[in-house]
Each structure stands twice: as C-alpha cells, then as structure tokens.
Amino acid sequence: MIRLNAERLQHRVELVKEYMDLEGSNYNLESGSITIAKKVGEGSRKASITTDGYAYYSLRDGSRGKYYTVYLHHIVMILADPEEYIMQMSKDMTINHKSGDKTDNSLNNLEYLTLEDNQAHSYINGLGLSKRYRIEDLISYNDAYCILRSYYVDQESIRNIAETTDLTESAVNRVVSGKVFTGIKAMFSALNGSVRNSGNSTLRNGEVRDILSLYYTYKMPQTEIAKRHNISRSSVAMICTGKRWAKVNKEFKQVGA
Template identity: 50%
Template sequence: MIRLNVEQLKNRVELVNKYMELDGSSYDLESGIVTIQSLIGSKGDRKSSTTQQGYLFYTLRHKGKNTTVYLHHIVMILADAEEYIKQMAEGKTINHISGVKTDNSLSNLEYLSQADNLTHAYIIGLTDKPLEAKVTPYEAYEMLEGFYQSDRSIEELSEAFNIPVGSVIKILKGKNHSGLFVMFKNLNKDAVRPKSSKLTAGAVRHILEMYFVKGMTQTDIADRYKVARSTVGMIVTGKRRADIYQEFNKEQLQEMA
C-alpha cells in the first residue's frame, strides 16, 4: 500500500468533497451507502467497482487524471476529514471490524496500525499467516539457533513464540527473513543443510520424534511438512538420512536402558 503524505491526503479529501457537493451525490454514514454523481451536467450515478480482494472503490476524475478512492476511505473522510488526514499520515489503515469488506457502515470501520490490522485478519480467519509479520529479526534468529543448534522442535518454537507451525517452518527454510537465514547459514554451514535439500537435519529428527514418540501417522507428518508421504516413509525406515535415523534409534535405546 502506498503511503500518502499530508498534502496528497488533503488533495484526496478535496477531491471527494468536490464530488459529494454535486446535486446528485448523497451519503448515509450509518449504512455506508454512498451515491456519487457521474459528472457535472451528466445524468446518472458513477458506478463503483470491486477489487479482487473484495473492496469497493470509485474512479474519480480530476484535471484529466483518474484517481481510485476506496469506499471505506470515502466514508471515513465524510465522517471526519481532519481525523482521516491525521490517522493516514501516521501510517494507519482502515479496518473492517466484521471482516466483511462490503460493509462500509461507519460503525464497522476503525483505524488500525498495519501490524494490528494483520493480527485482526488472523484472529477472524481472513488469513492464516499474518502473525509472521510480528516476528522480529532477533526472534527469527532465536528460532534458527534453537532449531539448528539446540535441537528445539518446531512445535516448541511455535508455542514459545506464539505463531503457527507453518510460520516457524517458513522461517527455518528461509522463506521469511531470508536475509537473516542466509547470514545464519553462512555462519553455521554444518548445521544447515544445502538449500537443495527439502528437509533439514532438525526436521528429520522431528519427523522421527513425531512418528516413533508421538505416534503420528506418516500422512499427517507429510501434510505438516508439505512433502510426499513416501518421503516420510523412507525417513522412518532409515532409507533416507540413515545417519540421523541410526543416531535417533541409539538415543531411544539409551533412554529405555
């Protein structure tokens, strides 16, 4: 999302007010319904459009240029233009409280920071990964260090940092915080397997633990790590990464002794 400066925000407010002052324009903040006259001297209303994400917007023309303005922004401008400029200039976003993007009633809109907006989307089920944005580089490094050097399991890290297992895996594979992952990998080449390998040594150990200790099925483990079930089958039978398999079995026998 492009962050506008105060002057640009003032221009947006001025543009919206200009269209709303037309005789054929009207609005109801309680319902979030806005009617915008097409053009000065033209008949009919300007039609709204919908983005792929489900947001309603209008294309407003000014000095030969088209400007896209979302309906929820129009509602907040009409409710309090000065507050809108203040909040947006501070980097805030407008959140739909219910998660229904077509409900632009004033009571369903609020200003939130980008991070809080992502967290809200996760809580109400609009996305399954925004909490990853809350992980700081320091925390991501702690995860890498814990998994690759301290044998902490993915589930342990998920619980410790309060993020989904899938988010932990992305960090451990370098899909998130990729620059940090590259740095850690260069400093710990023996601990982190080459990128061509889908499963790290720590992941293989965790698979063995889930299968032999926790009793999870090969299918469930495969779904967890996004790999083929046959891959898990080869690991738990020692046909792949035999060195880790043998070491794991040895440790289990010692614990039983």
C-alpha cells in the first residue's frame, strides 16, 4: 500500500478519533475489540474482512465527502498512542501481528517493524510473502466496485482515488483497467453500460490539469503519466503541447501551474 506522509497520517488519526468520540463507540485495547457507532441511525458499524484475513473499516470524512479505509490493527495502535503511531508510520514502519494471528488485534500482539522484518516474520511463521501484498488481498470486492464507480461514474482521477483508498496509483489503475477483479469489472460494465473510453476524450478538466502538473511541475516522463492516467503517450503529448485541451493548457500556464 502507499506510504502516507505525516500530514495524511494526522488526518487518519483525527478521523479515527472523530468516530471514536461518537456516542456508542468504545474500545478495549487489551482484547483489541473496537465498536464504532454509526453517524446516522442506530447501532454500530460492521468491520469488513479482506480475503487475507485483515479486518478494516471504511470511514467517511464528511468535510471531504470521501471514504477512507483504516485497518483494525492500525486503529488499535492509534488509540494506544496517536503521536507514536504518526512518528513510526512516517518512518515507513509496518504493524506486525506477533503471533501471526491476524484476528488477534490486542495491543500486546501488535508491534512496529520495518517492512523487511515484517516479511521475515511472515516467512519464519509460514505465513507466506507474496500473497499478503496482492491488491486482491488489500481491498474487498465492494472496494473494487467503489473504485470503478469513482473512476467511471464520478469521473475522479486515479490520483484522487489512490489518496482516498491508500493504494498506489498503479494499483488503482489495475482495478479500473480490469487487470484485477476482472469479474467485478465485467459486472460493473453490465450494470452501468458503456464506461468512459480510456483514450482521452472523456478526461475531466481536473485530470488534464493533473497531467499538466505532473509534466511541467514534477517533470514526470510522458510515458509514466500515460500509465497513471490509463491513456496513450501520444494523448499526453498532445495535452502538454496544447493540441488537445488547449483552453485548459492555456489557463494552467497563465496561473503558473
């Protein structure tokens, strides 16, 4: 998954605190049990489980109008010490289940480890390495459908979707292109009719500005930009030279990126 900087980790901490401050929310760090109340209606939110056995919640930030995926073991560590969580995760640490049991999210069973040490722990305990980091094991079928809807119906850019799901842009691109969750993509297309052509004509203004920013501000190669936005390199070239989306190109340069 994508590594979050301190600012985004702080946002995650604040989002968790917001939900835990709701009447009806409670937790027990010794057992690792968490109850998160619903913002609307009665009862509590139900955790989802990845195919690899990790429990997580999709928490909505009303001010941003977006949902964010937060794993249960991360919530436990946030509640235990939010400042320590931000510091450790900012250093690219991971959270390891000492016993190897992903359903045991008690505080005593969790620890911060480097990615290398975490992988070594998985190998020693016979948990395997490659499966854990597959996209299919990091998100649910429902998450994949939501990503498809965000991209094809809501016309959100791959970058924005990656930020709200904590996935890499390449991972999101694999979902929207149908390289993973192929059955979900087929079902989505059947239910929603024809989806936007990845060729370029249905790009939104915001995506075009993102392409221009990546090229002119961040000096990213056109081939890499094409991969991120699931369009051809020639389309990127025409956008950057103003042969397509000339008005947006002109506005972008006038503002100075």
